Amino acid sequence: MVDVNIQNLTRVFQDGADEIVAVDGIDLHIDDGEFVTLVGPSGCGKTTTLRCVAGLDIPTDGTIRFGDRDVTDLPVQERDIALLFQDIALYPHMSVRDNIAYGLKIAGVSRDERYRRVEEAAELLQITDQLDKSPADLSGGQQQRVALGRSLVRDPEVFLFDEPMSDLDAKLKRELRPVVQRITEEIGCPTLYVTHDQEEAMTMSDRVAVMNDGRLEQVGPPKRVYDDPQTEFVSGFIGQPNTQFFDGRVAAANGSATLEVGSHDLSLPTEADRLEGYVGREVRVGIRPQYFEVTEDPEEGIPARHVLDEPLGDETHSFFETEFGELVVVTGPDFEGERREYGLVVDAGEAQLFDPDSGVRIA
């Protein structure tokens, strides 16, 4: 049984006289067999974190443990990990079979045993008929399967993924996601998957770790992170289309709280005392596009002019011009706005309130 324990991981890059803090003291624990996704915008430090766990980069501070093994200063060769690279990194001068078997060859496994295990892995990945080809003759999706096969035959202690699907098209991604999940389950070791694609993070992980600017914003099961974001950043990053944000002000009267957004008042279900310290102050208000209701009456709610629709089949994303700028609202599959005037009614119970300075969730 192995788990991954990252404590106070810090990586500072020296750029001339400047110090760039790529990873700023993060703590993360991955259980045995658990699939954790590190998701965040580019440049947030997620790949640096992964490279530190892999041993391809040396942390400036902090410790990384695999089980009871402190691997912080261990070279990559001695960590017993598998890593899937963004550019796949198959060797063009070897056949697919030898590509998959290469790790076993390094480990000194006999030729017969190597090829037997390659056949097994190929079976699972449905690439048995590709084994004698050169990697260059395979499609992008098949190359990914071969790369997975390389890790599968080795039975690593920790499985790492560095944005392996970012160069694939959406359809292939959807095809490969279950394959990746099946393989990681088969290997049954802790998995750290780095991506900037929140859809990948939501669909594959046991837990999602949202990273921004070198820090972990929130770690939790995908549904929790979506339903109950702890910071303004998480709320805006997770979920499609993005959460819509407003500047508001909290007011209290008779023990119940109201939220003033522009000239509109929303009565909040939260009791006023839970908002103590924020009464009378500015807050950031986030509302997911699903929780706007579009009414034909422009007098009701926020007056809005329809701009365009993006019909997706099962729902429509509609864009409206309002006093708060452009808002995206999820509407029904048959909605057609035709550039008319509407009113947007907000479900106040779903409003998320954030501290305007720290971005931390208040209610």
Place this chain on the structure above:
Amino acid sequence: MSTKDSESGVFGLEFSAEDRLFRIGLGISGVIMFLVGVFPIYWMAQSSFKTRQAILNSASPLPGPGSFTLSNYAILTNSDVSLYVINTAIVTLGTIILVVIVSLIAGYGLARFEFPHKENFARFLLFGYMFSPIVLGLPLYLIWKRLGLLNTRIGLIVALTAISMPFSVWLMWKYIQTIPRSMEESAWVVGASRWRGFRDVVIPQSQPAIIAAALFAFALAWNDFTFAQILLPRNEATTFAPGVFRLITQGYDTSWADIMAVSMMMTVPPMLFAYFLQSYLLKGFQIRSL
């Protein structure tokens, strides 16, 4: 541009006239190339199959029935000449091997490691090209003499490696840069050491650059005259180019026919290499940002 006003090409001529001019120009440059480049080889080749007397008597385009002979090539069995051949082969092979090893390691270091003044270091390597071999040869003579490397094949191999290495190192550096780092990293991940990754991943993929570097080293070592003349003063240690020169200048019994035969033997290998491996030669020049 109207069709009547057809005097609108680069030289103000009609397009058809320009086309003809272009063909004529092409023909002329072809003739010059032939006269300067191909004709001497042809003359050497046909002369090497003529008897001594036939060469002295009159110039003819091909050996006639009475003047054709293969006996000129018997000179290759001459102990001096066969020594030249062996020396040249050893020196060339040694230079190729040393150049490939040095440039692979240096190129890898430049491509994968960061160290202060890396670019300056690489530029400094090219400094060697600013001196003609004769300028480098004389100080080398003094140094080699002190080191006891005069008249040794190793001495010449090291000298030739030094002058063909800058280009090969740059070539290898730029070529290895095109191999993604993640290729090596994926080898490290499965437990391969840096050296193993270099051997299993970088070297096989550098094959075109290795062949190009080997070809340049071959051309340089095989045709070298100056260094061999200076660093191998004794007859039994010398190579082809200075050897042939000695045949011409000192031997009164050595005829033109023999020299042509020896020269032929010297010309054939580079021609074959250049012909069959030209795609690799060109690849050597195609590396981006070189």
